[in-house]
Amino acid sequence: MRRYGGPFLLLLIGAAVLRVSLFGDLYLRYVQAGLRPYLIASGAALILLALTTAALRPAHHCAHSHGPGVAWLLTLPALALLLFPPPALGSYSADREAARRAAQGVGTFPALPAGDPVTLTVAEYGSRAVYDSGRSLKGRTVRLTGFVTRDDDGTWYVTRLVVSCCAADATTAKAEIRGTPAPPTDSWVTITGTWHPKGTLGSPTAWPPALNARTLTRVPEPTNPYEKP
Known part of the structure; x- marks a missing residue:
């Protein structure tokens, strides 16, 4: 599973970006409407990069550590954005x-x-x-x-x-x-x-x-x- 850690993270981030920009109007909580095409392009590029990286990565991956690695913690913000996008700025801001x-x-x-x-x-x-x-x-x-x-x-x-x-x-x-x-x-x-x-x-x-x-x-x-x- 470790060999797919990087591509998986890219896939999560790309999916989160597409979720808020391509499949709804959530992106308006964060950026102006005119930036939507750039968000969609960025999300699609991240997913394409993830799939390409996973396909080209050699099956034999040498790793000496036995834990999931600190890098996996980076999946948490991406999962949060994908599943629980934050609300628009409000009275606190x-x-x-x-x-x-x-x-x-x-x-x-x-x-x-x-x-x-x-x-x-x-x-x-x-x-x-x-x-x-x-x-x-x-x-x-x-x-x-x-x-x-x-x-x-x-x-x-x-x-x-x-x-x-x-x-x-x-x-x-x-x-x-x-x-x-x-x-x-x-x-x-x-x-x-x-x-x-x-x-x-x-x-x-x-x-x-x-x-x-x-x-x-x-x-x-x-x-x-x-x-x-």
Whole structure:
């Protein structure tokens, strides 16, 4: 069995990659949709390499150790990914990010579409609330969708993680929700409400933006849980 250890490990990893990318949308928990073809190609290449290596490896394999070898421990992460793919990043990841906000210049934003409520990403809402000198959110009803996070003092937020390439570069966008009790942490909700001005425009006191809630609906986690910047 030892002669097939390396090929078996490659086969497991390739199967895990194909499981999350070719046979479903689980890959969206980790990378942007545009990377799917590369994941599929990588998974297929790993499986092909595993089969080729196993076929070409000589039947007589000299080994002096009698245990399965430490290398077999590497199969555990591959099996975990294949059988139990981890969930998308949630409130823990959002809370781990410090409130780091680069100095963005205050300026005017394009006009919002006509009609209320207007659907915005949480990041779009935050940018307009904190940096828009034209106050385009004033008097408008907006709709936001995200997962619930909360502070120790009971303040709660609708939150999304913004991903440029993959989950490793995720940053946090969130809006403080006022006027309605918080659902359970990490549950997904759609909120409609109106902008609640706070702090000085463009300063840390304006972050995170606030929303006066009118309606709240529990919703399932979307297929792609991340927002694009």
